[in-house]
Amino acid sequence: MALLSIRNLEVVFPLRTGTIPAIQDVSYDLEEGERIGIVGESGAGKSVSAFAILNLVSQPGYLSSGSIVFEGQEISNADDETMRRIRGNKISMIFQDPMMTLNPVLTISTQMEETLLAHTRMTREAARSIAIEKLRAVQIPSPEKRLEQYPHELSGGMRQRIVIAISLLTDPRIIIADEPTTALDVTIQAEILELLLALCNDYRMGLILITHDLGVVSQISQRILVMYAGRIIEQGNTREVIASPAHPYTRGLVGALPEMTRPGRRLNQIPGTMPSLQSIPTGCPFHDRCSHVTDLCRSHRPDLVSGSRRAVACHHPLTG
Amino acid sequence: MNSTPGQESESLVSVRNLYRYFNVSGGWLDQISISKGKMVRKVEMVKALNGINLEIEKGEALCLVGESGCGKTTVGRTVMGLLSPTRGSVHYRESRIDTLDRKGMLPFRRKMQMIFQNHHASLNPRKTVAKTLLEPIRFHQPELSLPEQRDKVASIMESVGVDAGWGARFPHEFSGGQRQRISIARALIVDPEFIVADEPISALDVSIQAQVLNLLMEAREERGLTYLFVTHDLSVVEHFGSRVAVMYLGRVCEVGQVGEVFSEPRHPYTQALLSAIPKVGGEKRRHVKLKGEVPTPIDLPSGCIFHSRCPHAREICSKEAPELVSAGEWTDVACHGVRENWF
Ligand SMILES: Nc1ncnc2c1ncn2[C@@H]1O[C@H](COP(=O)(O)OP(=O)(O)OP(=O)(O)O)[C@@H](O)[C@H]1O
Ligand SMILES: Nc1ncnc2c1ncn2[C@@H]1O[C@H](COP(=O)(O)OP(=O)(O)OP(=O)(O)O)[C@@H](O)[C@H]1O
Ligand SMILES: [Mg+2]
Ligand SMILES: [Mg+2]
Numbered sequence: 336m337a338l339l340s341i342r343n344l345e346v347v348f349p350l351r352t353g354t355i356p357a358i359q360d361v362s363y364d365l366e367e368g369e370r371i372g373i374v375g376e377s378g379a380g381k382s383v384s385a386f387a388i389l390n391l392v393s394q395p396g397y398l399s400s401g402s403i404v405f406e407g408q409e410i411s412n413a414d415d416e417t418m419r420r421i422r423g424n425k426i427s428m429i430f431q432d433p434m435m436t437l438n439p440v441l442t443i444s445t446q447m448e449e450t451l452l453a454h455t456r457m458t459r460e461a462a463r464s465i466a467i468e469k470l471r472a473v474q475i476p477s478p479e480k481r482l483e484q485y486p487h488e489l490s491g492g493m494r495q496r497i498v499i500a501i502s503l504l505t506d507p508r509i510i511i512a513d514e515p516t517t518a519l520d521v522t523i524q525a526e527i528l529e530l531l532l533a534l535c536n537d538y539r540m541g542l543i544l545i546t547h548d549l550g551v552v553s554q555i556s557q558r559i560l561v562m563y564a565g566r567i568i569e570q571g572n573t574r575e576v577i578a579s580p581a582h583p584y585t586r587g588l589v590g591a592l593p594e595m596t597r598p599g600r601r602l603n604q605i606p607g608t609m610p611s612l613q614s615i616p617t618g619c620p621f622h623d624r625c626s627h628v629t630d631l632c633r634s635h636r637p638d639l640v641s642g643s644r645r646a647v648a649c650h651h652p653l654t655g
Numbered sequence: 656m657n658s659t660p661g662q663e664s665e666s667l668v669s670v671r672n673l674y675r676y677f678n679v680s681g682g683w684l685d686q687i688s689i690s691k692g693k694m695v696r697k698v699e700m701v702k703a704l705n706g707i708n709l710e711i712e713k714g715e716a717l718c719l720v721g722e723s724g725c726g727k728t729t730v731g732r733t734v735m736g737l738l739s740p741t742r743g744s745v746h747y748r749e750s751r752i753d754t755l756d757r758k759g760m761l762p763f764r765r766k767m768q769m770i771f772q773n774h775h776a777s778l779n780p781r782k783t784v785a786k787t788l789l790e791p792i793r794f795h796q797p798e799l800s801l802p803e804q805r806d807k808v809a810s811i812m813e814s815v816g817v818d819a820g821w822g823a824r825f826p827h828e829f830s831g832g833q834r835q836r837i838s839i840a841r842a843l844i845v846d847p848e849f850i851v852a853d854e855p856i857s858a859l860d861v862s863i864q865a866q867v868l869n870l871l872m873e874a875r876e877e878r879g880l881t882y883l884f885v886t887h888d889l890s891v892v893e894h895f896g897s898r899v900a901v902m903y904l905g906r907v908c909e910v911g912q913v914g915e916v917f918s919e920p921r922h923p924y925t926q927a928l929l930s931a932i933p934k935v936g937g938e939k940r941r942h943v944k945l946k947g948e949v950p951t952p953i954d955l956p957s958g959c960i961f962h963s964r965c966p967h968a969r970e971i972c973s974k975e976a977p978e979l980v981s982a983g984e985w986t987d988v989a990c991h992g993v994r995e996n997w998f
Binding site: 350374375376377378379382393431432474476477480484488490491493495496514517519521522524525547548549550551577588589592593594596598599602604608611 | 677679701720721722723724728772816817818820821823824827828829830831832833836854857858859860861862863864865866868869872887888889890891893894895913914927928931932933934935942945949950951953
């Protein structure tokens, strides 16, 4: 049985200007110890699909359908009490913006100790020493001193490392990390990725990593999910998908990497922009940016069809 | 200081011997303690910048890289006049600008724009996107008619890949990457000469990154826009930058032409940094691990700021701070070992 099993998630935002379907039909499994990477265009629904797991979608959005099974228990309709026990305890979330986790008016020590005391019975001293241990794990120099500081006194990367330390406090079963290393320099990024990797291997922790850095995905995740306009459009083994993308959008994404162009030259762009979620075209949501478009693509949306290891939502998948 | 090959250099911004400390000792009462029956007052400072020199030439893209917390944002904010230096100075063309008050700074405000690392704090949550973009034009270019102003907003939104129909929405209704594109549009809209871009694209996905980088490169070619570009993404530096300055604990340890620094990194910290770049699809690269942990900027190491983590350190390194000296054709390095050829 999978550690986490997600089926047909749909989240909508009712706005003044109409209802936005932010994600539709998102399904995947996460096994114990498995590491999944989610990539895709900005606004494609990566963060929303992760927030939905923990019932954290921001107002006025809500989970309009779908099922989420964690350790055999359906949690999509769980009450607040159950969710509180899971959130920040068995499933931790690292947000893209560290200030979503950190309270600006509390010192780091208060925030870390409170997190621990909320989920576990222990003394404040014990909580403090765990906090220091986790700060060391994410390479914060002089943790005792940093504990007494406020978030605004720390650099962007240091804040993010503290958030990562907070997410590790309760030894969670799953970490959902939304762009956890975007604000970090590559040396610290490398250390943190290694730390996450070790946790997955040693404690069979599951990891859902949202990132736009294909280098990071290649290094960390065994499986990759590519999202576009609210849906998963390709998934499979990370190496295989990056080496030979089957969906034209995935190919465009890989082709846009700076490494694919000589320095100083214009980078390859995918023409056009992702459609606004309020006006997703009929047929394939990518059709008006795709160079392989046919009439079929304009009229019928392709389903995510799975082969043995690869699934792709395209009428004319690329080969080789 | 070295310059871009084959060009007569004209310095647009120069940063001279810049220091910036932050007092972190808390309130006056927190600073007092009793030691051996005597009252002592202890003041603790984060020494964020420790003698930074940078010449940014007109039309170039100087990239600033280095470990988190090494002071990149602090350099950017000080250059922009948002922080005042503890010591040292900042010059824009011939004018010294770090000593100017708000009013004195006004003529420079339009020429110099900043794209902030924390785009959540930089967009006003109560203003629609269209309003956020119109305001700077109204302020800096009141001579434009209303339709001209609207056209400008529409065209800039298009060029950063923001759907023109989004104008009526508020910042919280966008994804992180969408918000970042809006703050880039806001910086570009007043036709600045110089932009400090603090991690402007790190929240964007690759295809939008490509779009925004192309846009920034075009602005540089067509309008001679100059950048101080802070980023963690070294593949972006390699692609976009003309020169790169590598910082460590508030000092510049290597600065030079991008191609040269990437093909032949000389400072041991630069070598470690370049080895940590994650490779797309490829094998894991042998990553040069640094020993020990980053020293705290509260108690800076003596001598060379990097010596406690350096695989090549010798006695002199803990005693004397190395100066930035010319090491390659287009590169300056601050390292005893490089100067004396130990490795
Ligand atoms: N509070 C909200 N109100 C209205 N729309 C929202 C809200 N939050 C998100 N959305 C919309 O939902 C869609 C998905 O957003 P999400 O944050 O999941 O994108 P993302 O894939 O994480 O993008 P990024 O890479 O930029 O972080 C976006 O189009 C966004 O505009
Ligand atoms: N307002 C402040 N009060 C106290 N310390 C500060 C303040 N602002 C910055 N610092 C400290 O100055 C140092 C440099 O911070 P800065 O934000 O410039 O780093 P950075 O290189 O931009 O890092 P990152 O890559 O993580 O954004 C850090 O040690 C930080 O904690
Ligand atoms: Mg997101
Ligand atoms: Mg910074």
